[in-house]
Structures are given as C-alpha cells and as structure tokens.
Amino acid sequence: MNTITIGGKAGHGVKAAAKLSAKIFSDIGYYIFILNDYPSVISGDHNYSKITFDKKEIHSYYNDSDFLIALDERTLKEHKSEIKKDGVVLFDKNSFESNEKNHFGIPAGNIVKESEGISIMRNTALLGAFMYVAGIDFCVLEKILKKTYPSNAKINIEIAKKGYLYAKDNFKQKLKTKKIGKPKKFLCGNMSLSDGALNAGLETYIAYPMTPATSILHYLAGKNNVKTIQPENEISVITMALGSSYAGSKTMIGTSGGGFALMTESISFAGISEIPLVIVESQRAGPSTGIPTYTGQSDLNFTLNPGHGEFPLVVIAPGSPEQAFFNGSEALQIAWKYQLPVIVLLDKHLSDSSKTFEIDKKRIKKINPKLSKGGKNYLRYKFTKDGISPITFPGKKDTVVKVTSYEHLENGITTENKKDIKKMFDKRFEKIKNFEKEMNNLETFKVYGKGKNVIVTWGSSLGAVLEAVKEIKDVKVIQPIYLKPFPHKSIKKYLKKAKNIVCVEGNATAQLADLIKLNTGIEIKNKILKYDSREFEPIELRKELKRWFK
C-alpha cells in the first residue's frame, strides 16, 4: 500500500491532479482511495489531496506518504512530517528550491512555458515525472490525458512526456508498478448516491448550493435524464419538491446542516401530508456556518428529530460510496412505497472522498409503490390495513387528489374532530410498523470480522475503522446503516455478547452511543470521539483502539 500527497494553492488544480493520479493506478488494476482537503477559499490558500492505492480494497486514506508532489513551497512545509523514511518529494524547481535527499526538482514552470501551456499544467509535468519515479508505463498516463482533455490532449501529453524524460535523465526509479488487473472504477459518495437514486427512477433533483452537498447538483445537472432546479432558498427547495412529488415526479433534494434547518417545517409537512420525498443531508463540521468544507457527524440527533409534531420518518446513513448507491436507490423507493420523508445522512468525507468499488447489480432491491387508478371515489388518505393509501396524481380523469398540511379526513379535507385525528395518526404510524417488517429484507446494519470485542461506528467513520482493525485481533465492527427505525433487535443481540464495546464517531457528544442506549438499553462507556472537523485516520485510530483492546 502506498500513499501520494499532492498539494498546492487553491487554483493550482490539486483536485484534478489527484483524480488523474488515482486514474493511473485504477487503470492498471489497483484499488484507490482519494481524500480532498481544502479550506473554504476559491483561490490562493493551501489545498491537498491524498491518494492511497493498494492491491486489495481499501476503505480510507492514510496520512503517511510515499510520495509528495508539491506545487508550491508551503506544501513541502505542511506535509514534510508525513513523508515516510524513503519517501520521495517531487516539486517544481522553478517555484522553489530544496536540496534534501530524495527531493527531486523538476523544472515544471519552464517545461510549461516551453510548450506554451498555461500555468495550471505544471501539475501535468510533475505527474509525468511521477510516472517515471513510480515505474509506470508512460502510455497509461497518455491514454488518460487523451480521455480527460479531449481538446487539449496534445499539449498535456507533450508536457507530461517532458516531465517523464526529465525524471528519467536525472532521478532513480523508486518503484516498479506493473499492471495487476483490469481497469477499476472509483467514485465519491455524492455521485454514487446520485447514481443509486437514478437507478431507482429519480426524475427531479432540487437544491440550493451548500457544501458538501453541492456536487450532487453539479453532477445531476450534467445528466439528460433528470430535471435539476436551483430555487431561491432551501424553503423553496423543499416545498417545490413536495409539489413535484405530489404531481408524480420522483424527487430528491440535498443540502447541508444549515439548509436542512430551513427545511424542517416542511419535513413535518411531508410527514402529515404523506408526500414521498428523499432529503440528502451532507454534514459539515460544527454548528451554524461551522467549518464549511470539513467533516463531522454531529447532525445525527437533528436528522432523527427534524420536525415539529410526530410523524413517521426513515433515516439512513451509508458508510461508503458503495453503500451510498444502494441506500440512494432504497431511499427513493421507500419514500414512494411508504409515502414519507426519507433522509439520507452523509458527511463531507463520504460525499467528497472517492473509493474503488463495484456495484453488484443483483443486490439492487425493487420496492414497489402502491398505485391507484383513481376514479370518482378516490380518497387520497384512504384507511387501509397497512396504513398505505394507494397513491395517484393530479391529471387523472374523474379523480380529485387533495393533500394538506392540516390534519385531515380520508378525502384530504381539514378536520378538528378528535376521533378522526387519532385514527389518521394511527394510520400514519401503521406504515412504519409495516416498514419495520420490510427492513428484514434490507441491509439495515453490517457486521465486519469476528471477535469478542466490538466496535460500533456509523457513516464515513466506518472506513478508517475497517482499516484500523486490520491489525487488531479478536474484534468485530458493527455498523448500523438504518438509524430510524433502528434495527434494535439485531444490534442488541450482538452487543449483549460483546466483551468490550467501543463506539467511534465524529462528534463531541457520542450521539450514536446515545441512540443505541435508547434503543437497546445498553450503555457504551468507551468512546473515541473526534470533533476537530477532520476525518479519522487509520494509524492514529489504531493506536487509540489498542488502548481499549489490549
């Protein structure tokens, strides 16, 4: 397993270079993981990415690097301590000087000038040099550049080749990296979740820009098979979405904590009016505006209780881009079958980090909605055994479809009669009882490994935990994926048998541990909590875990 760190100023194309280098390794059959770290600044400040690659699946980035590609001097300063013993630094020697051992200077600035390129292409020259030092066939990069920059391929290839040849003439090769398998695919959580929703028939996506959810809007806006809308604010987003769903369009919305806060009145509206809706909440760190481009898991309690009044609700928290695909697909279908709001809880680390995985198409679930043909006697809120009133949409002959935010009768007209009120409440909660049965067919939690000791974790923290336990014996990892309703019976069964339990999560108040206590009565005393807005790192986490599991 190796890690490359690429860094430079915002605007230097660090993210793009990271993606290219991940593609290099993916194309020759490696598994990769990319972490992007960037402050909330458009140009100038320090950005970096870490690309870890391995022959086996990896679930997290690693901090310590075998290669550091520095587009500016600050990158070297910030990341010097992370370079492994024989690690190599590749840097633009037209930008700064360094004469230390294994620091390889490439005249990237001059190469770009010579080829009449633009300054952002310095990273192409460095990547070219990297190809030589990492011992990878130059053709691999050439092919990728052709695909990535169809109109600028020639100049990019020329620049990369010059970097490659410069390295060949001046440096020692550090690795010999052979093709080990078929090209692999990698994707970030936001895109994978979007693909999952599209797979389940997503038709409309509505959002107001807010990091780290924004890239869902960008990704879907580029597709032809889904409508995307960017309204004036998040209140408009969610109420527009409710109108869209009411008119029969499978609709999803996305935001981060602040936008989600603005939506809460309407989430409760979706609950009482039984309008299907998927809401993606990608957490950023901290309360309020917080730390916009960094990660955290502190909105769990908020998303579990996001509205006034009582109404059925589903909250799902995938822990990897792969799970995001399945959960995205399930979320849309559950929302439409049970006619309720479904929240998919992500965070910056999951939304933005990419990982190699394959989708096993056989695992995609089909959950059918209960549709009605309508007709003269149609009742939008008809009482049924399972609480689900067959749904239809405006536009059907002889059919009147009335939905409302007020408590209502079967026909959707306001009521204040106490008997009717209770009956309608019971009907709505009957749906969730039925959904709890359906949960038996879904992957509502996942258990990894074997052992008497147990780590519980959720969301993106799963990745670092899975890497950390690779060198810890006698431990299993339990990840609840469905957080509401909570798969309490199964989780309780596992926890009761555990010798020692540690909860790992990205918040200050151990919200998952509280949820487990509430649902199982089991109190988890040992907690590893991180709330410095950065994601867990496997080696550091392993050290902490070993304190608990001696």
Added chain:
Amino acid sequence: MNLDTNAKITWCPGCGDFGILNAFKGAVKELIDEGIKKENIVIASGIGCHAKIVDYVNVNSFYSLHGRTIPPLTGMKLANKNLKLIGFSGDGDCLDEGISHLIHAAKRNIDITIILHNNNVFALTVGQATATSPKGFKGKSTPKGSIEEPLNPIKLVLVSGATFVARGYAGNPNHLKKIIKKAVKHKGFSFVEVLQPCVIFNNSYQKLSKTVYDMNKKGHNINDMNLAMKKSEEFNGKIPIGIFYKIKKQTFDEHY
C-alpha cells in the same frame, strides 16, 4: 357542474373570501366548458382565512404551509406541464412570510396563476398588521398604529417580471371571474390582486364599492409598462381594477 365539497364553510358571514370563491368557481366552470380538463386543474394555498378556499372547491388541491403557496406550484408545473395551476395566497402569506417566492416566481415567469386575497391584515391570527396594512393601522400588535409604509403588490410584481398583472374586487365577483379566467389562460406568471374586505378586522366594502373603477373600460394600454407602473400608484379617491399589464414572454417551464 357541482364544484362544492362537503366541507363546512367557516368564513365569517359577509367575508370577502365568498366573493372570491364564487368568482373562482364561476371561472372554473366556464374554463371547463371552453375545453380545459377539470382533472388538470390544481389549486394551492398557504395558511390563513384565504387558504380555506382549497377545502371548498372539489378539484385537485395542495394545502401548503404559511407563506409557501408558490414553490409547490412551480414543482408541479415542471413535473406535469399539462396542469393548470392556481394559487390562493393572503397578504401575510404572500408578502410577509413568503415574499421571496413571489418575486422569484415572477422573475422566472413560471406558468402559474397567483390570486392574492388582500385584506390588509393577518386575519386568521386575529388582526395584526401585514405588509399591505396602511401606515397608522391599529391592530392588536400595533395599538398605537402601524409605523411602516405599506408595500404595493402590483408594483412589486411588475418590477419582478410578472407577465400578467391585474386587480379585482371581491365585491364585484362578475368582473373578478373574467379577470381570473384571463389570468389562468395567460401563458406565464399571472398575478391577480383581489381587494378583499374582512368584515371583522378591515371592513372596507363601503369605501371600496365607491372608489373602484374598471381601468380597461377607459382604454388603458395593457402593453405599456410605464403606464402600468403609474396606474399602480393610483389609490387616492379612485382605485383601478382590471388588467394593468400583459406581455408575451418565454416561460420558465418551456426551458424544461
């Protein structure tokens, strides 16, 4: 055709909302006779006395939250372009709580109709000043009189980009019916302000019946923005009702 539901009407006897209800039902009947399919009509409302209207008309309806009459209609239009979408909003609903949606819907020229029940008061919450209450308005929250200048809804939607702007009077349902029909048939964002007396908190029947006049009878040029802006300022002595402004423009939904 019977457009009534079995809901009990709970407006105060004499409320201006009755005039709007009757005008609207009349308009719907005629629109259906003229070929609009009943199943394609959807009405929406916010929360307030005005909003109860959706319970009283037997067509598809979306009884939304306070201030949120407009965005759901936009969502519906993009989901199904065949739908004829009409929103009923109050002055509190439309110009206080949900004013951003009004401005943006007008700016987008989304093909929907908004009917503003302007009674210059928060009626359902028993009588506070709204964005359209006149300066000096004595309500429960402004016992010494409101200190704010009122907002001019016609002017607001004109500058925001609405492509059909009109005013009706709840005390003249026949005229209002004709205006509503034209607004619904208009392709683009149409806005109808209805001067609506509230017999409890702002009984303006007497005053309005004497002062409103049909501006379209006197040959007002409805394609002239400057003229429309000027007309929107006429309040003293005579209040114009009818169509202020109408133009053709590509609609938001046509881009989808």
